[in-house]
Amino acid sequence: MNRTIKKVAVLGSGVMGSRIAAHFANIGVQVLLLDIAPKELTPDEEKKGLTLDSPLVRNRIVNSSLEAAVKASPSPLYRKADVSRIKTGNFDDNLKEIATCDWTIEVVVERLDIKKSLFDRVEQFRKPGTLITSNTSGIPIHLMTEGRSDDFKRHFCGTHFFNPPRYLKLLEIIPTPNTDQSVVDFLMHYGDLYLGKTTVLAKDTPAFIANRVGVFAIMDVLQVMQKLGLTVEEVDKLTGPVIGHAKSATFRTSDVVGLDTLINVANGLAQNLPNDEARDAFQLPEFLRKMGENKWLGDKTGQGFYKKVKGEGGKSEIQALDLGTLEYKPSAKVKFATLEATKPIEKLADRFKVLAAGKDKAGEFYRQSFAGLFAYVSNRIPEITDALYKIDDALRAGFGWEMGPFETWDALGVQAGVELVKTNGKQLAPWVEEMLAAGNTTFYKVDAAGVKQYYDAETKSYKAIPGVENFIILDNLRASGKVLWKNSGASVIDLGDGILNVEFHSKMNTLGTDVIQGLLKGVDMAEQGYRGLVVGNDAANFSAGANLGLVYMYALEQDYDEINMMIAQFQQAMMRMRYSSIPVVGVPHGLTLGGGCELNLHADKVVAAAETYMGLVEFGVGLIPAGGGTKEMVLRTAAKYEEGEPELNLLRNTFVTISMAKVSTSAQEAFDLGFMRRGDEVVVNSNRAIMAAKQAAIDLADAGYTMPTQKTNIKVHGKNALGMFLTGVHAMKEGRYISAHDQKIAEKLAYVMCGGDLSAHTEVSEQYLLDLEREAFLSLTGERKTLERIQSILTTGKPLRN
Known part of the structure; x- marks a missing residue:
């Protein structure tokens, strides 16, 4: 039905x-x-x-x-x-x-x-x-x-x-x-x-898939850490981002979720799995049992594996539990040679061989914990699921792992994983060695068409993962030779059906020279025989914005010509993308900040993942948006002037959005803030976003896309609006809501948004506003307090109010 x-x-x-x-x-x-x-x-x-x-x-x-x-x-x-x-x-x-x-x-x-x-x-x-x-x-x-x-x-x-x-x-x-x-x-x-x-x-088995394997992984880690004499802090360092898990790792996550949840699930599994070969792993260690009795259940009771206390001078400090004595002590910094060796390795899949080869206690931890996990998941097929990809899907989606157990095993090497399992005395399911004996050396592979396949233990053959036809996974296209051009910061990938994709792969997808070059290359290539362009990636975040480190370096050296050229090139790239002969569709997701937001403001259409946190955040580092962001927001505001609401009210709302560095908490809220507009789309499943964007580009092309012309009739209000903004900003400063430097930045932003101190409202061009925003940006890079703000973000990740 x-x-x-x-x-x-x-x-x-x-x-x-x-x-x-x-x-x-x-x-x-x-x-x-x-x-x-x-x-x-x-x-x-x-x-x-x-x-x-x-x-x-x-x-x-x-x-x-x-x-x-x-x-x-x-x-x-x-x-x-x-x-x-x-x-x-x-x-x-x-x-x-x-x-x-x-x-x-x-x-x-x-x-x-x-x-x-x-x-x-x-x-x-x-x-x-x-x-x-x-x-x-x-x-x-x-x-x-x-x-x-x-x-x-x-x-x-x-x-x-x-x-x-x-x-x-x-x-x-x-x-x-x-x-x-x-x-x-x-x-x-x-x-x-x-x-x-x-x-x-999932099958109707105890704890289903994610909790069955995820809780085993946690409980097994507890056993391994006791054998090796590791501390709470050491295990959290070993089981966090370095292996693609959450920053909160094992014990901080347990505190947040609540130890009662972990204890209840583990007890339930220990009671309901009489035939599980690793049933003993679910038995509570003595320290966990006592923590439960003491109601040390994590954040909900104020203490768990960690506890926040007042230190000297009333300053808060985090203490960690000594599992041997059950006493809290100041958290210690953790350092392992094995972890140091992985620092230059950005790609997660490339780290596992280095981690498992470590000669210190960290290396031994990884060998034992990988052995336990690999053995366990091999034996869960076909008990909890017939298909191995479901275990990986469940752990990625439910526990936030970047790579599931079988994907991790593939990265380490299946044969190497088998040897780890045997060396550590674990029991492996026979189908894994049967797979290897038949010449199948991986759990996953990508076929020539870019479709990811998994090894099916029942039929002893590879099958396409169901549902992948609804997704475009750029890694799979890369593996099947669809990359047409690349440099260190970006790639141009053929999505098929006449649509190209520009993917960023710089650190945090920041928009530096290489990324801008890739974007321009993508537009050029698309115009020479393709139908449209998508700008999207599969990273955790679309883009953290422009390369602040470069701006900071040039500003310290007072090389303002270089900054001017860099900003001008960024502006030109945005305008080139906006005024190209092919439709361009942006695919924001996760953090889409600063320059990342500006890029999407200049797309013909935006197809955003529902979890998109978009905003022009330059004010927080003592600057104003100058990659066309201020210009575009003024343009969008001017386009609403005929809708009936008082014009200065609309302009004031836009000013507040930029000056408060507002960031949407969802794609839906991005509409409210003006970063997305009527005709843009929201895709609830982020895995479907690039596919939806490709279709949007095709639809625009099929509808007879025509290259737009630059606007020369943007209404600005000059002194009339500028006086309103300057008065308001002055009142905020006198009321001590903002600092003197905040006032200076706000006045420069107001100057740009009003089109300067024109004597009356006037119609201006996009280039006029681009020049104003670039000049304001340049002047602010010469301010000591702006440099202090940029330095704070670069060194601590925290905004500075000075």
């Missing part, structure tokens, strides 16, 4: 329920969020004379939960206003309303009896044929269907979201033997396309 999701009921408004509700609201779905009605009044309610029958009381629990979610940081909502799509209620008064919902998601406490009792009531009101799913991380899905109707069973499934649902991409789909295949197919597709998830089909 054709199925449309217009309204979803979420039963349970706790941390997970309220945030699942928020994410459905993000994508435009109406949500009914329900929870229990209170059984007693609070003292405040009694004072107000309320009763248990008062509507405010009956919905107190659900409303409080939703309010807490809305206030949370980072926000579960793309826009605060999206909360209006969520209607609250309670199980007693409003459960009947699930009859109007297309999908009911149960997210109550992790107790089978409570879930089954709620399902008894759900069956009274649920409309036959609608979806019914449970969000559980540990209870077997099939047990929940006992006593249910056939229609309920056919439409019931496990949908395991990871917290926080907006940000963690994993959604495990766990069917029962009675679930209709059409329901499974729909949930896999809907989760991917509409919720932006990496949807992974």
